[in-house]
Amino acid sequence: MQSTAPTPELYLAELPEERQQIMNDLREVIVRNIPAGFEEMMGYGMLGYAVPHSLYPAGYHCDPKQPLPFMGIASQKNHIAVYHMGMYADEGLLNWFQEEFPKHSNRKLDMGKSCIRFKKPEHVPLALIGELASKMTPQEWIDLYTRTFRR
Secondary structure: OOOOOOOHHHHHHOOOHHHHHHHHHHHHHHHHHOOEOEEEEEEOOEEEEEEOOOOOOOOEOOEOOOOEEEEEEEEOOOOEEEEEHHHHHOHHHHHHHHHHHHHHOOOOOOEOOOEEEEOOHHHOOHHHHHHHHHOOOHHHHHHHHHHHOOO
16 A cells, blocks of 8 residues: 655554554654664655665665665555665675564564565564664665665
8 A cells, every 4th residue: 555645744644543553653663763864754655764865866776866765664455564675685684683583573574575564563573673773874774785786
């Protein structure tokens, strides 16, 4: 379910009532923990955190008009999604997350390349997502991105 909301506040307000609290909590934990330099924005129909053009003028290689995406959160039809591009590009970070997840949840990890899915709001390990958000600075993400995707 891609949103056309132009701002994070409107995105959160249009969510079903049963998803609003967890999405607000996710937003708060990310904002509290993500390193300075990332900007909150709407992108690809979800609430996102990106490296702005002021720090990385080249933008996203798939669409250079877009800032370089880093994290995103979305309320999908059947799950809550947390996207983290750094885990897609950094095997060490991915391994760390996979090892930490069982310490924060008794659920099986449901994860794709950069997408972590949670069926129910109460299954989202907020502290772990906050720690994940803190693990990479904008410059570290730019460096990793340019080494990994911009060859």
